[in-house]
Amino acid sequence: MTATVRDAAPVAPPAPGRSWRDRLRGPSVFVLIAVLALVVAPLLLEPFRLGLLAKYLCFGIVALGIGLAWGQGGMLTLGQGVFFGLGGYAMGMYLKLHDAGGDLPDFMVWSGVERLPALWIPFENPVFAIAFAVVGPVLLAVLLGSLVFRQRVRGAYFAILTQALAAAMVILLVGQQGLTGGTNGLTNFFDLFGQDLAADGTQRGLYVVVAAVLGVLYLVAWQLVRSRFGRLLVAIRDGEDRVRFLGYNPATIKTITFAVSAGMAGLAGALFVPVVGIISPALLGVVPSLELVVAVAVGGRFSLAGAVLGAVVMGYAKTSFSEEFADGWLYLQGALFILVMTLAPKGIFGLAATLRDLLPGRRARA
Amino acid sequence: MEAIVNQLPIGLSIGAVLLLIALGLTFTFGQMGVINMAHGEFIMAGAYTAYLLQGWAGRQAVLVALPVAFAVAGLMGLILERTAIRHFYGRPLDTLLLTWGVSLVLQQLARDLFGAPNVQVQAPAWLQGGLGILPYNRLFIFALAVGSVVAIWGYMNRTSHGRRMQAVMQNRQLAAVMGINTGRVDQRTFFIGSGLAGIAGVALTLIGPVGPALGTYYIVDAFLVVVAGGLGQLRGAVIAAVALGLLNSYAEFWTNASLAKVIVFVAIIAFLQVRPQGMFVLRSRALT
Numbered sequence: 001m002t003a004t005v006r007d008a009a010p011v012a013p014p015a016p017g018r019s020w021r022d023r024l025r026g027p028s029v030f031v032l033i034a035v036l037a038l039v040v041a042p043l044l045l046e047p048f049r050l051g052l053l054a055k056y057l058c059f060g061i062v063a064l065g066i067g068l069a070w071g072q073g074g075m076l077t078l079g080q081g082v083f084f085g086l087g088g089y090a091m092g093m094y095l096k097l098h099d100a101g102g103d104l105p106d107f108m109v110w111s112g113v114e115r116l117p118a119l120w121i122p123f124e125n126p127v128f129a130i131a132f133a134v135v136g137p138v139l140l141a142v143l144l145g146s147l148v149f150r151q152r153v154r155g156a157y158f159a160i161l162t163q164a165l166a167a168a169m170v171i172l173l174v175g176q177q178g179l180t181g182g183t184n185g186l187t188n189f190f191d192l193f194g195q196d197l198a199a200d201g202t203q204r205g206l207y208v209v210v211a212a213v214l215g216v217l218y219l220v221a222w223q224l225v226r227s228r229f230g231r232l233l234v235a236i237r238d239g240e241d242r243v244r245f246l247g248y249n250p251a252t253i254k255t256i257t258f259a260v261s262a263g264m265a266g267l268a269g270a271l272f273v274p275v276v277g278i279i280s281p282a283l284l285g286v287v288p289s290l291e292l293v294v295a296v297a298v299g300g301r302f303s304l305a306g307a308v309l310g311a312v313v314m315g316y317a318k319t320s321f322s323e324e325f326a327d328g329w330l331y332l333q334g335a336l337f338i339l340v341m342t343l344a345p346k347g348i349f350g351l352a353a354t355l356r357d358l359l360p361g362r363r364a365r366a
Numbered sequence: 367m368e369a370i371v372n373q374l375p376i377g378l379s380i381g382a383v384l385l386l387i388a389l390g391l392t393f394t395f396g397q398m399g400v401i402n403m404a405h406g407e408f409i410m411a412g413a414y415t416a417y418l419l420q421g422w423a424g425r426q427a428v429l430v431a432l433p434v435a436f437a438v439a440g441l442m443g444l445i446l447e448r449t450a451i452r453h454f455y456g457r458p459l460d461t462l463l464l465t466w467g468v469s470l471v472l473q474q475l476a477r478d479l480f481g482a483p484n485v486q487v488q489a490p491a492w493l494q495g496g497l498g499i500l501p502y503n504r505l506f507i508f509a510l511a512v513g514s515v516v517a518i519w520g521y522m523n524r525t526s527h528g529r530r531m532q533a534v535m536q537n538r539q540l541a542a543v544m545g546i547n548t549g550r551v552d553q554r555t556f557f558i559g560s561g562l563a564g565i566a567g568v569a570l571t572l573i574g575p576v577g578p579a580l581g582t583y584y585i586v587d588a589f590l591v592v593v594a595g596g597l598g599q600l601r602g603a604v605i606a607a608v609a610l611g612l613l614n615s616y617a618e619f620w621t622n623a624s625l626a627k628v629i630v631f632v633a634i635i636a637f638l639q640v641r642p643q644g645m646f647v648l649r650s651r652a653l654t
Contacts, residue, residue, distance in 0.1 A: 076459045151642035160589045167586045168627040175624020330474040337467030
């Protein structure tokens with residue numbers, strides 16, 4: 001028996017000249033950040049700031065998915081808000097039903113709905129709601145991805161289609177007032193698994209959950225990128241036809257990646273709802289979806305860490321600047337974006353790497 | 367039956383507006399690979415031009431505004447192309463994000479200059495009323511779209527500039543080798559494409575109020591027209607725009623506004639299963 005070529009190919013040969021110190025740098029930074037985020041931040045930050053940080057980390061989870069799909073796979077997805085929203089609404093529906101305790105949720109009473117719509121009934125079960133928050137987006141992404149990628153629709157076409165999906169989703173949600181709460185969305189949640197949502201302890205616990213989920217997903221994504229699958233993904237980004245000529249099916253790989261990123265966005269939405277206490281169409285339309293892509297680009301789309309960092313930093317910047325001068329933020333965001341795209345298309349992370357390579361001594365060793 | 371007839375002018379005028387917007391997009395996208403998200407703000411600029419000219423031209427502002435808006439929006443496009451976009455050729459996805467940043471800034475600028483609330487442009491008296499079920503203002507928009515298509519067709523097929531534009535669209539390197547100044551052609555295409563957005567903006571003042579976010583309502587649909595029609599295809603843009611306008615208005619009539627968008631989206635995805643590159647494709651031997 002001869003092994004097939006696939007089996008025989010060496011897996012990720014260690015790069016020559018990488019000392020054990022180089023190899024340990026990444027993991028040690030990860031552990032350091034994990035300790036900072038999971039132990040130090042909850043002890044030092046007041047509950048309000050901690051809640052904000054949890055919100056940014058939720059965006060960080062979405063950004064991780066965007067980094068995977070766009071940075072690694074070259075699929076510019078402008079509709080992550082749709083998946084985020086699916087997850088968020090699934091969680092919101094459960095919380096609403098739980099708070100109502102067998103009655104109709106408050107907004108349905110206001111819009112004159114008399115019986116619980118059939119769509120809502122399964123969401124009384126928290127396991128179903130949380131499972132749907134991940135599986136729903138994954139299924140939608142698989143459906144859209146397989147239809148679109150199979151026909152080799154890609155690049156800008158794909159971006160435009162995902163954007164249109166986000167636009168359609170918002171209009172659908174706003175239009176179905178009695179079913180979705182319309183423009184207001186779902187809000188006024190009080191209780192999560194018997195815990196008071198307004199309590200500091202609950203918010204602290206939620207923060208830890210969000211941070212832990214982000215950490216785990218980061219490891220999963222990192223492993224995915226390092227694997228053979230990740231290499232194929234990058235190869236597809238850089239030359240889809242060549243990968244096809246080599247006998248792989250790019251459509252499958254792209255669909256899987258798109259689905260993974262959608263699942264991440266859905267989970268982020270489900271976490272976002274108890275943390276922030278609202279999910280509404282304004283949070284998942286064309287603009288919020290694009291804002292996250294922008295954040296990923298600013299952070300550095302080609303590195304997963306850059307993507308996450310970009311989302312957290314941009315979220316923080318948005319809050320602090322909007323507090324100071326609301327109108328200025330749009331100018332600043334637009335200007336920052338134009339500057340980053342023109343001067344540093346690889347984002348802050350890419351810029352940092354370039355600068356590091358320019359340092360004297362670095363070159364000599366390489 | 368009556369409903370079918372009644373929805374027809376609404377669908378056609380939505381199609382006409384989409385066509386005016388998509389004409390510019392399809393050429394900048396097809397020729398330069400630029401996805402211009404700021405195109406929506408050129409529409410807005412055209413609409414505000416009509417609003418500003420009201421003070422001077424009164425109720426005939428719409429007519430006066432047509433050439434002025436064309437020039438204003440065209441110049442804005444030209445400036446954008448010269449200062450930013452020309453560094454981005456060959457990176458379509460990056461232009462999308464870049465121009466989105468520009469569009470954010472322009473929207474906020476409009477909010478600061480003209481205020482956040484919507485403003486109205488008075489339609490000329492001779493556009494009030496209508497022929498039976500056809501309101502004059504919708505007929506006017508329709509005529510505007512037809513006129514623009516004819517003008518673009520003439521420009522592309524009957525002038526040397528237009529033929530150069532077609533050459534660049536078909537094969538940029540080969541055109542450059544033949545001595546065509548492709549940079550110059552790009553500038554002209556961008557000017558005309560953006561100018562058409564300005565005209566679309568003036569047309570929009572006839573059917574609704576003008577606000578800083580005016581362009582955002584149309585830009586996504588206009589891009590769908592480009593995708594369905596095929597890049598840089600005049601015929602494709604015309605057919606796709608009319609089809610999308612009609613589909614929109616009938617779907618809205620038979621279901622409701624919120625489901626209509628979903629129906630349109632599903633229809634486009636289904637259509638791309640049959641024609642992945644849109645209705646008409648520039649035939650070439652390049653890998654697609």
